[in-house]
């Protein structure tokens with residue numbers, strides 16, 4: 202047996218901890234992970250006992266008030282960070298805003314801060330990341346921020362050109378379309394060699410493979426938990442800031458990026474004057490959504506019992522097998538691989554391009570093989586080894602072959618677009 206097969210065999214017991222609907226092969230855990238059975242119990246307990254019976258007392262007796270920090274500390278263990286460096290809160294979009302503001306604040310603390318006003322990103326980054334940067338530029342017009350959104354292969358040349366004017370580089374480690382992955386350590390080093398701060402978006406990294414933020418000396422990071430983490434629709438996202446930066450922000454009493462009452466040093470003092478909390482709490486804003494946190498914590502506890510190195514080995518085995526199956530059975534049908542063949546620069550997804558991608562995916566979904574479509578022509582399949590098996594991979598490729606052979610995508614019913622693709 203290969204290492205991948207061994208890994209798949211060792212993880213096989215996890216599948217039963219999730220709800221997998223009958224007749225479904227679920228290859229969309231990169232968009233919305235499946236329901237952990239433990240989340241059902243946790244949410245029910247939170248609703249019936251903690252909310253129903255405990256009521257307001259549960260903020261203390263069920264420790265609701267510390268859920269963002271408690272979950273943050275658990276997330277930290279999954280992304281190579283330390284306790285106290287991560288907090289779970291809000292959406293990824295909102296956390297990107299806070300992280301970018303923090304990067305600019307950190308740069309302002311430096312003696313040579315003047316002129317560091319460029320935010321660099323990848324033009325193929327997920328749009329919300331680029332939108333948040335554009336919004337910040339408009340909001341801080343007097344700061345004269347400059348945005349440089351460039352192609353991946355232009356990144357290093359751009360950094361050389363912008364040099365000491367770069368404030369922060371914001372990248373999503375795994376490209377949501379292609380599944381191509383930046384090498385975190387190498388990129389972080391290059392960025393920091395220009396005196397810029399490195400902000401990673403871990404949306405498609407967290408619980409997809411081992412992440413080592415501190416070993417890579419990352420400065421800031423954000424990520425979401427409804428994808429590979431399986432915490433459910435609308436689950437809280439997270440923010441990471443390295444301890445050295447949290448200490449610097451504390452020492453200079455730098456304002457919170459959004460000064461809601463939960464970012465106050467003493468929210469229940471109800472003092473009219475804002476005083477920023479120390480540490481990672483500076484990133485919280487308002488009351489945490491406790492029902493969502495109950496599901497998040499249950500999902501995190503499943504992950505903390507898994508070996509992330511085995512998850513990676515199994516993921517590589519599944520994605521490699523899927524590529525081989527599709528290329529073997531669907532050759533000459535117009536599908537082109539959009540994901541790197543080199544597994545060391547691949548996330549846990551496989552994408553194919555096809556001009557009829559949308560309709561092909563709808564036909565697959567009608568057959569119970571659920572992936573998704575990303576404009577303009579990407580068929581996207583996510584592989585989450587805690588519940589996807591090798592048999593699923595083989596069956597999915599065989600359904601894809603049948604959809605192509607029988608030209609099912611030409612049916613009118615598969616061509617009408619819904620709002621969410």
Ligand SMILES: *Cc1c(COP(=O)(O)O)cnc(C)c1O
Nearest residue numbers: 292293294327373377402404425
């Ligand atoms: C999924 C995703 C997001 C989602 O942001 P939300 O605020 O949770 O909607 C952000 N960035 C990237 C790169 C993503 O893949």
